[in-house]
Amino acid sequence: MITIYKILIYNPLFNILVFFYQTIAFKDLGVAIIYLTILIRLILYPLSQKTLETQFNLQKIQPKIKEIQNKHKKDPQTQLKEIMDLYKQNNINIFSMYLFLIIQIPFLIALFQIFSRNFDANLINVYSFISAPQTINPYFLGFINLEKPNIILVFLASFFQFLQTFIGFSVLKTSKNPSMFLAYFTTIFTFIILIYLPSAVSLYILITNTISFIQQLFINKKFKKENELARIY
Numbered sequence: 001m002i003t004i005y006k007i008l009i010y011n012p013l014f015n016i017l018v019f020f021y022q023t024i025a026f027k028d029l030g031v032a033i034i035y036l037t038i039l040i041r042l043i044l045y046p047l048s049q050k051t052l053e054t055q056f057n058l059q060k061i062q063p064k065i066k067e068i069q070n071k072h073k074k075d076p077q078t079q080l081k082e083i084m085d086l087y088k089q090n091n092i093n094i095f096s097m098y099l100f101l102i103i104q105i106p107f108l109i110a111l112f113q114i115f116s117r118n119f120d121a122n123l124i125n126v127y128s129f130i131s132a133p134q135t136i137n138p139y140f141l142g143f144i145n146l147e148k149p150n151i152i153l154v155f156l157a158s159f160f161q162f163l164q165t166f167i168g169f170s171v172l173k174t175s176k177n178p179s180m181f182l183a184y185f186t187t188i189f190t191f192i193i194l195i196y197l198p199s200a201v202s203l204y205i206l207i208t209n210t211i212s213f214i215q216q217l218f219i220n221k222k223f224k225k226e227n228e229l230a231r232i233y
Helices: 002-022 030-044 045-060 062-071 076-089 095-116 118-123 151-170 179-195 199-232
Strands: none
Touching: 002 045, 002 095, 002 118, 030 045, 045 062, 045 095, 045 199, 062 076, 095 179, 095 199, 151 179, 151 199, 179 199
């Protein structure tokens, strides 16, 4: 199982990183990580978009869900049936969110291992058809050592995570929604975890959260447009 994981996920990701480092990143490891992150997000885009839309639609129907829960407090079976019917009416498939999370796990584990280990020691895993550098310069923009924690990248990664969640709630005017507690909690948790990890991990999380933030902006725009059309008709 470990061998399959290494052949199918770990080695390809590391080799793509080295390829970017040697070519379009001009031997800047941070730029190579940004390119790799964008590539992964492009591959996972259909699932990530579906997940964000599902989360958004779930927030929209929260008042109706609470209504059903209050109406059938003593009848869990009816409560569950009506909630599932509500999901169906609104084209919500909650399993799509879990699928996105499950698919991400091996990628995240591989990237964490790549970023947490000595980059030069990993060069033995470079494919023969890729030009391998003698050594990898761990600095981003010439002054951020990606092998050590960096408070600026940690702050930015945490900030964009919160921002993406916040605008998701704000368009629905649900800033007082209890789910906002989760937004604050995950932001603080992310900050605490990243502050002890190599900043290569923080840079990956920062780019990932920035892309999610941009996706959320488009989802918000789509929602506002739908609301405007609904008012007209």
